[in-house]
Amino acid sequence: xxxxxxxxxxxxxxxxxxxxxxxxxxxxxxxxxxxxxxxxxxxxxxxxxxxxxxxxxxxxxxxxxxxxxxxxxxxxxxxxxxxxxxxxxxxxxxxxxxxxxxxxxxxxxxxxxx
Amino acid sequence: xxxxxxxxxxxxxxxxxxxxxxxxxxxxxxxxxxxxxxxxxxxxxxxxxxxxxxxxxxxxxxxxxxxxxxxxxxxxxxxxxxxxxxxxxxxxxxxxxxxxxxxxxxxxxxxxxxx
Numbered sequence: 001x002x003x004x005x006x007x008x009x010x011x012x013x014x015x016x017x018x019x020x021x022x023x024x025x026x027x028x029x030x031x032x033x034x035x036x037x038x039x040x041x042x043x044x045x046x047x048x049x050x051x052x053x054x055x056x057x058x059x060x061x062x063x064x065x066x067x068x069x070x071x072x073x074x075x076x077x078x079x080x081x082x083x084x085x086x087x088x089x090x091x092x093x094x095x096x097x098x099x100x101x102x103x104x105x106x107x108x109x110x111x112x113x114x
Numbered sequence: 115x116x117x118x119x120x121x122x123x124x125x126x127x128x129x130x131x132x133x134x135x136x137x138x139x140x141x142x143x144x145x146x147x148x149x150x151x152x153x154x155x156x157x158x159x160x161x162x163x164x165x166x167x168x169x170x171x172x173x174x175x176x177x178x179x180x181x182x183x184x185x186x187x188x189x190x191x192x193x194x195x196x197x198x199x200x201x202x203x204x205x206x207x208x209x210x211x212x213x214x215x216x217x218x219x220x221x222x223x224x225x226x227x228x229x
Binding site for chain 2: 004031040041042043044045048050056058059090092094096099100101102103105106107108
């Protein structure tokens with residue numbers, strides 16, 4: 001049971017390049033989330049999904065797209081990367097059977113956009 | 115809109131001393147409150163959470179927090195600090211009745227333990 005895994009762990013992009021971050025969970029969780037972490041700002045919700053085939057916007061969705069084609073995977077895409085998207089990205093998942101379920105976080109992806 | 119304020123971006127205590135990390139929140143509906151810990155180069159791990167019921171919540175590693183509605187606070191404490199407690203701590207709030215559990219985080223408090 002690997003929990004929540006994220007690929008890649010590190011990535012450097014040039015402005016305007018695109019990339020996709022992959023989040024995978026093996027806990028059969030319904031809900032999945034993407035957050036970004038910036039110094040002095042805590043974590044902010046980018047997008048989330050309440051089940052396979054669904055996505056919704058969070059607090060800071062601009063410049064990002066997501067897809068949840070399979071229940072176990074949640075993809076975060078950057079179509080045209082900007083330096084402002086330099087951040088550490090965390091994925092999380094939770095069972096979703098109760099509003100009090102715990103969110104389990106992955107180890108993060110450190111992205112630098114030059 | 116909900117928000118969380120953590121007082122003090124850095125807290126330093128001696129090993130064996132009391133740890134007190136402060137968190138105040140604002141919410142227009144009954145909140146769910148969480149404390150997470152982040153060790154260097156790792157993801158976040160849940161320490162404890164308040165949803166309903168008892169206002170004093172006990173978590174892992176000897177931490178506890180008390181929900182005080184009148185003060186809109188959810189401060190985290192540990193009676194005796196250990197070197198392994200050095201990490202960054204995040205307080206978070208979500209709307210209690212909201213199924214999606216969209217967490218709003220504070221800016222974090224980095225805890226340093228002095229030998």
